Amino acid sequence: MKNGSRALLECANVVKRFGSLAAVDGMSLTVAPGEIVGIGGPNGAGKTTFFDVVTGVTPATDGSIGFDGHDITGVGADRICQLGIARTFQLNAAFESLTVRENIDVAAYFGRARRAVPGLRLGRDVREHTDEALAFVGLADKDDVTVAQLPVLDRKLLMIAGAIATKPKLLFLDEPVGGLNTKEIDHIIGLVERLKAGGLTVVLIEHVMRFLLALSSRVIIMHHGKKIFEGLPNAVAEDPIVVETYLGEGTRKRLKTFFTEGGAQA
The missing domain is CATH 3.40.50.300 (P-loop containing nucleotide triphosphate hydrolases)
Structure with missing residues (x-):
């Protein structure tokens, strides 16, 4: 972690199976205090199921989850909320x-x-x-x-x-701008920036790439329950696997414009 600080959230090889289907398949994630981590990926990639497991809505099949010094693997949603x-x-x-x-x-x-x-x-x-x-x-x-x-x-x-x-100490936002127009999206961006400025750590899922990349200090892309990319926002559109499985060539070009000109919609 940065400056040797203890991780706020540590997920190690988290698995969630529904019968023979692994909706989350060996996801690991470490989040430092004060970060905004963005998670993207196609529908059915396992993003929301991963949120559900971490926040206690549904129990993990395998793996471990630690939060702020507590082992919260298998802990119920109410207690996880009360822990932060x-x-x-x-x-x-x-x-x-x-x-x-x-x-x-x-x-x-x-x-x-x-x-x-x-x-x-x-x-x-x-x-x-x-x-x-x-x-x-x-x-x-x-x-x-x-x-x-x-x-x-x-x-x-x-x-x-x-x-x-x-x-809370950690806030999970699941598609917070889905269905909103550009002005409304900008309003939510400002809100999340204020939350971060107040010291809150945020992990968010979003398909609106402009929102995801504008806010996140680190981006993860999931596909078929697995992590296929983790890195800086400006590297997402340069990853050939991400482009092929999720973004497509059109979105890749728009994202390059977003980072070079600072105002494109993506």
Whole structure:
């Protein structure tokens, strides 16, 4: 790790099988504090399944996962969140009939500490964390809106707010700009940059290469459950295996323009 610092996340030879199918096949990943690591790859590459395994949504078949000095292999999603890993999902995961504030209250209350017997009141700390998260993502003025009424961008922001309300050390973002337009993508880029500036470590999955490469200090490309590339963002389009299996020649050219001219869409 840089400057000899201890890794925040260490995944060693992680495997997830569904019957005879290895959706994740020997994935290893080390993430240092303060990094933004981007993961790309075609649909079905195993990216989200890898997230699911690391965050405890589904158990690993094999391999080990360490986080901040804890062995979290096989630990449940609730406890992993309480230890300091939060995440968002591809699909909009929220309680549709509750308000924006109520959704974040739930995350702030249950995502930070074990609650064997939930209390009757949220407590001042929960309310403060909810307020901070809503203000950070720009949803404070919509706190009483029912989630079912929110547009796509606000739903994305709601998931991020719920995640950061748990006060994580590591944030997993699964396709945070899927379905958004260029202006909305730029808004999320700015948000992630602010999270990093605040000291948060981020691992993200995204198909929008402009977003992935603009934010990531290191990029991993997966295919058939395996890592086929790991390196600097500007090296992705130069790797012949990545171009052949994922990017294609057209995207490769656009990415070269992105790095040489600094403004192309990819």
